[in-house]
Amino acid sequence: ILNVEQSPQSLHVQEGDSTNFTCSFPSSNFYALHWYRWETAKSPEALFVMTLNGDEKKKGRISATLNTKEGYSYLYIKGSQPEDSATYLCAFYIQGAQKLVFGQGTRLTINP
């Protein structure tokens, strides 16, 4: 069974602070890792699709890094704002099966 682990499960951060959380995945047969943001009462929204070891992607104040050899990805948020409150999901792509295996998510709450 393929496991994708995210930590921590939940996180409370003061507005203006920076934060980061982790996604761990199998280091063998890596093809792609996805990050999604899921705000309450909305649909999950794609943030990044990462494929290359050492890759770093950025979208505004959010960035992500990827280490395929050790099987982890970090998501960073700089200068957190209340609108960053959401559940952040990572998902491991299984090539050929068009299948994404999701982690349980990190629920981020930004305190004003």
Next chain:
Amino acid sequence: ETGVTQTPRHLVMGMTNKKSLKCEQHLGHNAMYWYKQSAKKPLELMFVYSLEERVENNSVPSRFSPECPNSSHLFLHLHTLQPEDSALYLCASSLGTDNSPLHFGNGTRLTVT
């Protein structure tokens, strides 16, 4: 939002009922998916359709029956469900290439009584 639309948003059904969930995408995508989100569990893939053909059936019980009449529409037919099937059912679509991200609908919150 006109990307991926799911109806209904909420559904309550008895165990003997038959109902259908509908998903429609206006993004020109070739692949469509059904995911299930149960309480305190990760998103779980149920079915994948690529160019209207089913490519993945993730050991889903036969009381869930998908239908993809064309690349823009996806249905999930439900019959004789159990209370433990109560969950959020999310539809998604993608270009269908290996690196393409998913675009999700808002989901249908299903309660089986």
